[in-house]
Amino acid sequence: MSPDVSLRTPVAPIAPGPAAPGSPPTIDREQNKQRSRQIRGATTARRLLRILILAAAAALAVLLVAPVLYMVGLSFTTGQSFGVDHYVTFFTSQYYIVGVALNSVAMAAAGVLVAAVFAIPLAYVIARVGSAGVRRALTVALFVPLWINSVILMLGWYIIVGANGIVNQTLLMIGLIEEPLRILSTPTAVVIGLAQLAIPYIAMPLVGVFAAVPRSAEEAAHVCGASPARVFFRITLPLSAQGLFVGILLSFTLSIGALAVPNILGGGKVRMFSVAAYSELTTGNFGLASVIALVLLLTTVLCLSPILLLNRRTNQHKEH
Amino acid sequence: MYTSRTEANGMNMTTAQQQGLELEGISLSLGKGGFTIDGLDLQAKEGEFLSLVGPSGCGKSTTLRMVAGLLSPDSGRIRIGGADVTDVAPHRRRIGFVFQDHALWSHMTVRRHIEFALKYAKVPRAQVRSRVDEVLGLVHLDRHADHYPFELSGGQRQRVSIARALAPAPAMLLLDEPLSNLDRHLREEMQREIRAIQQRLGTTALYVTHDRNEALSMSDRIAVMQSGRLQQIDTPSRIYEAPTNEYVARLLGPINAIPSTIISITTHLGVRLPNGAGISLPADACGQPPSAPDSQMTMLVRPDNIMLCDVADERHHVAGTVASTMYSGSSSEYMVEVEGMPTALKVVEREHIREPGSRVGLRFDKVSFAEEVDDVA
Numbered sequence: 001m002s003p004d005v006s007l008r009t010p011v012a013p014i015a016p017g018p019a020a021p022g023s024p025p026t027i028d029r030e031q032n033k034q035r036s037r038q039i040r041g042a043t044t045a046r047r048l049l050r051i052l053i054l055a056a057a058a059a060l061a062v063l064l065v066a067p068v069l070y071m072v073g074l075s076f077t078t079g080q081s082f083g084v085d086h087y088v089t090f091f092t093s094q095y096y097i098v099g100v101a102l103n104s105v106a107m108a109a110a111g112v113l114v115a116a117v118f119a120i121p122l123a124y125v126i127a128r129v130g131s132a133g134v135r136r137a138l139t140v141a142l143f144v145p146l147w148i149n150s151v152i153l154m155l156g157w158y159i160i161v162g163a164n165g166i167v168n169q170t171l172l173m174i175g176l177i178e179e180p181l182r183i184l185s186t187p188t189a190v191v192i193g194l195a196q197l198a199i200p201y202i203a204m205p206l207v208g209v210f211a212a213v214p215r216s217a218e219e220a221a222h223v224c225g226a227s228p229a230r231v232f233f234r235i236t237l238p239l240s241a242q243g244l245f246v247g248i249l250l251s252f253t254l255s256i257g258a259l260a261v262p263n264i265l266g267g268g269k270v271r272m273f274s275v276a277a278y279s280e281l282t283t284g285n286f287g288l289a290s291v292i293a294l295v296l297l298l299t300t301v302l303c304l305s306p307i308l309l310l311n312r313r314t315n316q317h318k319e320h
Numbered sequence: 321m322y323t324s325r326t327e328a329n330g331m332n333m334t335t336a337q338q339q340g341l342e343l344e345g346i347s348l349s350l351g352k353g354g355f356t357i358d359g360l361d362l363q364a365k366e367g368e369f370l371s372l373v374g375p376s377g378c379g380k381s382t383t384l385r386m387v388a389g390l391l392s393p394d395s396g397r398i399r400i401g402g403a404d405v406t407d408v409a410p411h412r413r414r415i416g417f418v419f420q421d422h423a424l425w426s427h428m429t430v431r432r433h434i435e436f437a438l439k440y441a442k443v444p445r446a447q448v449r450s451r452v453d454e455v456l457g458l459v460h461l462d463r464h465a466d467h468y469p470f471e472l473s474g475g476q477r478q479r480v481s482i483a484r485a486l487a488p489a490p491a492m493l494l495l496d497e498p499l500s501n502l503d504r505h506l507r508e509e510m511q512r513e514i515r516a517i518q519q520r521l522g523t524t525a526l527y528v529t530h531d532r533n534e535a536l537s538m539s540d541r542i543a544v545m546q547s548g549r550l551q552q553i554d555t556p557s558r559i560y561e562a563p564t565n566e567y568v569a570r571l572l573g574p575i576n577a578i579p580s581t582i583i584s585i586t587t588h589l590g591v592r593l594p595n596g597a598g599i600s601l602p603a604d605a606c607g608q609p610p611s612a613p614d615s616q617m618t619m620l621v622r623p624d625n626i627m628l629c630d631v632a633d634e635r636h637h638v639a640g641t642v643a644s645t646m647y648s649g650s651s652s653e654y655m656v657e658v659e660g661m662p663t664a665l666k667v668v669e670r671e672h673i674r675e676p677g678s679r680v681g682l683r684f685d686k687v688s689f690a691e692e693v694d695d696v697a
Contacts, residue, residue, distance in 0.1 A: 216423035222410050223388055223417040224484065225440025234436070238427045314427070 068297075075290035086287040090295065096276070100292070101299060104272040107187065107262070108255035109303075111194025112202070112248055118195070119202035119247065124236070126203070127210030139207050142200040154193050154264040161189060185267030193261035201254065202247030209243030210236065245311045249304055256300055273299075340366040340524030341492060346386065346396035357382060357548035360396070364541075367522040369515065371535040373571060374545035380528045383545070384494050387526060388415050401491045401524075411440065416485030416523070418495040422477045424469040430456065431465040433484045441488030455487045458517060475506045482514065486521065493518065493525040499534065511538055532572045536560060544568045561622070562607020565690040569620045576626070576665050578619040579692060582610045591619060595660020599637040599684070607688035617689045623668040625686040628654065636681025640665070647672050656680060 078085045090096045126138045145153060161167050161183040168180040183189050213236050221231045237244070259274035266275070273296040280289040341364040349356040357379045364370040372380040385391040387398060389410035398406045405413050425433065434452045443451060456462045459479040469477055478498055485493060495514070499507045515538045518525050529535050535542050536556045543553040544567075552559055552568045563569035566577050583590035589601045589610065603609065610617050631639050640658035652672040655664045665682065674680055 214421060214423065216419040216421055217425055219388075219390055219410075220417060220419060220423035220481075220484070221425070221436070223390070223413070223415050224437045225411045225414075225488070226436075227409075227411055235425055239425065241427070 071290045071293060074286050075294055077287055086291040089288060090291050095271075096292075099271045100273060100276045101295060103187075103270070104256050104296070105299060105303060107190055107194060107270065107272055108252050108258075110187075110191045111198055111255045112251050114191060114195035115198035115202050115251060116244075116248070119199045120206065120237070120244075122199070123203040123206035124210050124232070127207045135207070135211065139204060142203050145196070146200060150197060150260045151264065153196070154261055157189065157193060157265060158184065161192070184265060185269050187266070187270055189265035189267075190262050190270045190272075193265045194255045194258060197258075197261065198251035198255055201251040202244070205243040205246040205250075206240060209240040213239045241314050242311060245307050245314075248307055252304060253300055256303070257296060340364045340368055340401065341370075341387065341526060342397075342399040343383070343387070344397045344399070346383070346393045346398070348382065348386065348391065348393045350382070355379070355382075355548070357393075360548070360550055362543060362550060362553070364524055364526060366401070367524055369518055369525045369527065369538060369540045371527045371529060371539040371542045372545060373529060373532065373535045373542055374551075375530060375571075377547075378545040379548040380545050381496055382548075384496050384526060384528050387492070388417050388494055389413050414441075414488070414491040416488070416490035416493045418478070418481050418485050418493070418498040420497045420500055422469075422481045422501075424477055424480055426469050429466050429468055430461060430472075430480050430483075433480055434487045437484045437487045443488065451487065455483045458486070459483045459513070474502055475510065478502065478510065482517070486517065486523070489521075490523065493523045495525065495527045497529055500529075500531070507534075514538065536572065542572075544571055558607070561625075561686060562688045563620060563690065564608055564688075566618055566620060569688070569690070574623050574666055574668075576621045576623065576663075578621065578661065578665075580617060580619045582613050582615050582617055582689075585610060585613055593619075593638065593660075594662060595638070595658060597638050597660075601684060601687060605684075605686050607686065608690065610689040611691075616692050618692050619684075620688045620690055621665075621684050622686070623653065623666040624651075625684065626665065626667045627683040627685055628656075628667055628669055628674060629681045629683060631679050631681045633681055636683050639679060639681050642674050642676050642678050642680055644676055645672070645674060654680075656682060658682070 075086055076082055076084065122142075126135060126142075129135045129138065159165055161181075163180040163182070163184070167183070168177070171177045172180065183192075217239065218231050218235055221235045222228065226234060256272070257274050258272060259278060262270045262272045262275050263278075266272075268275075273292055277289045277292040277296070280286075280292065341362070343360055343362040346360040346362075347356070347358055355377065360379075360383065362370075362383070372383060374380050382391060386393050387400070389405070389408065393406070396406070397404055400413065400415075425436075428436065431452055434455055435448055438448050438451055452465070453462065456465055459482055461476060461479050461483065464472060464476060469480070472480065478501075481498070498514070499510050502510060511534055527535075527538065539556055541553060541555055542559050544551040544559065546567055552564045554562070559568065560572050563572065563575075566575070569575040569577070579594055581592040583592055583598065585603075587603055589603060589606060590598060591601060592598050607620075629636050638658050640656040640661075643655045643657045643664055645655075646653040651668050651670055652674075654667045654669065654674055656667055657664045667682065
């Protein structure tokens with residue numbers, strides 16, 4: 001689609017129809033002058049918009065497309081010559097297919113799921129706060145944990161779920177367990193970490209859409225005979241599906257590519273894409289690292305495409 | 321099928337005499353706004369169409385929301401069909417509620433809306449489909465069953481809302497200014513339809529509106545509210561012709577309020593007007609008769625209850641001069657100045673024959689008396 005076509009704004013609403021016969025010609029001339037002034041203004045704005053779009057496209061090309069193309073080139077380079085050796089290495093290895101790719105998908109999905117369980121009620125409570133100022137403040141507060149570097153944030157979990165952490169101390173004291181639970185360096189710890197980072201990304205878009213669901217839509221369902229829980233799951237949440245989709249898209253993309261979380265909480269035992277790519281990079285195997293990165297990209301797109309399709313379907317039912 | 325009503329599950333019948341709706345001593349104060357409803361008593365008979373009328377903030381919508389259970393009164397009891405529902409959750413009250421903004425669910429088709437309502441009314445699955453078709457036929461939406469709300473016009477959306485409220489054969493139908501978002505033409509059409517459907521199904525209906533014409537044309541009875549209090553409750557014609565105070569009178573249409581003194585009460589009423597003229601009115605021309613002789617009261621007269629005649633005609637009560645006229649097709653409005661009266665009188669006549677400046681006689685055909693109130697909002 002050429003930008004020329006997409007940017008052409010219809011001129012019709014600006015220009016009034018032909019003057020009624022018999023109307024004084026002075027008014028006609030005045031209208032014409034005004035019309036041409038408006039058109040000139042519109043043309044300038046359109047030209048500016050075109051320049052801005054070209055600039056954005058150029059930045060995108062240099063910063064995103066070029067590195068990816070470079071990476072594609074790297075992935076096909078073995079030593080000095082062209083070859084698919086790195087792809088063969090990746091796709092014939094149980095370690096990469098199951099241990100890295102499938103494990104990453106499972107970790108990210110579990111993290112997003114756990115985060116959603118916490119984020120959805122949280123967002124609903126925030127959205128139903130009466131004052132708009134308090135609502136905004138609470139939405140910002142969602143992101144306060146992310147102001148701390150994620151490495152330090154993850155180290156915090158050592159204090160909580162470590163062998164001598166709060167959770168184990170408490171459980172030992174109550175006598176529910178006899179020796180400390182091993183949570184660190186397990187997939188569970190990674191899911192906890194990923195979920196923590198994902199909560200704000202799921203909650204934030206949801207606050208907006210929850211707040212936009214009319215009270216009367218919920219009340220209508222309630223009066224119809226649906227209990228408050230049913231009202232939420234059959235009316236409020238479906239009406240907010242788009243916000244949930246956005247949150248899932250954001251948080252899944254972040255989770256599946258996570259590096260610090262699996263490295264720190266997984267203790268090197270939980271393999272994910274970025275961990276594997278990083279270890280290849282540190283040994284100088286740029287080719288295999290590129291393959292891992294490209295598979296990560298494709299996996300992310302593949303996993304999110306059902307959501308994108310669902311989102312499109314939901315869009316069609318929305319009121320304009 | 322809708323008129324036969326099964327007993328609400330979980331509600332025990334407290335009174336043998338079946339009442340549509342009964343509010344007893346309802347009080348509620350909401351927040352710092354100083355908004356209060358104070359000891360409201362209100363009854364709607366089984367199958368009755370009762371309108372709540374008043375300016376915004378008078379508590380009419382709040383009352384409706386309390387009947388639905390969306391708000392809880394601080395004190396008082398609410399009974400629907402004889403069953404006390406004061407402490408029953410909204411989803412167990414068997415209420416049909418029509419919202420001002422329609423409150424449709426944009427992710428559901430028209431059919432799914434009705435099915436949703438029927439599902440919780442525990443209608444057997446086998447009957448759902450025919451019931452949906454029947455209800456949609458009732459509101460003329462049979463051909464739109466599979467449309468989404470965004471594909472419907474404003475009037476059609478409100479029909480969906482009405483169908484959803486009526487489908488489970490509710491114990492009570494509540495309507496909160498359902499027509500105020502529609503254009504004038506559609507509004508009149510929907511007034512007729514809502515009334516016809518309600519009468520056909522025999523559902524008790526509580527209808528909140530600030531539109532006096534809507535209230536007058538649709539209701540069995542009208543309840544006028546002011547600042548959380550019930551001012552008057554009566555049939556549309558009684559409340560229009562015989563308002564008990566100037567507030568009620570003004571709310572339902574233009575009114576002339578004439579401060580006057582009652583001289584005598586027999587088969588005829590002797591009334592002295594502010595200009596000193598004494599007039600005699602037959603007692604049956606009085607909507608609300610005055611309380612006692614020698615009292616100061618406000619005589620309320622509708623502009624269409626004053627007849628203009630020539631000064632020579634002996635039937636007139638007072639004489640005055642036409643100050644201005646306004647022709648509006650089906651009727652004409654005159655402002656008539658009478659010497660000694662504080663304000664000019666508004667008169668509506670069928671014919672447009674009087675000119676400004678001409679002398680006319682005025683005859684009061686129907687009046688109502690109210691206690692004098694200094695400040696009328």
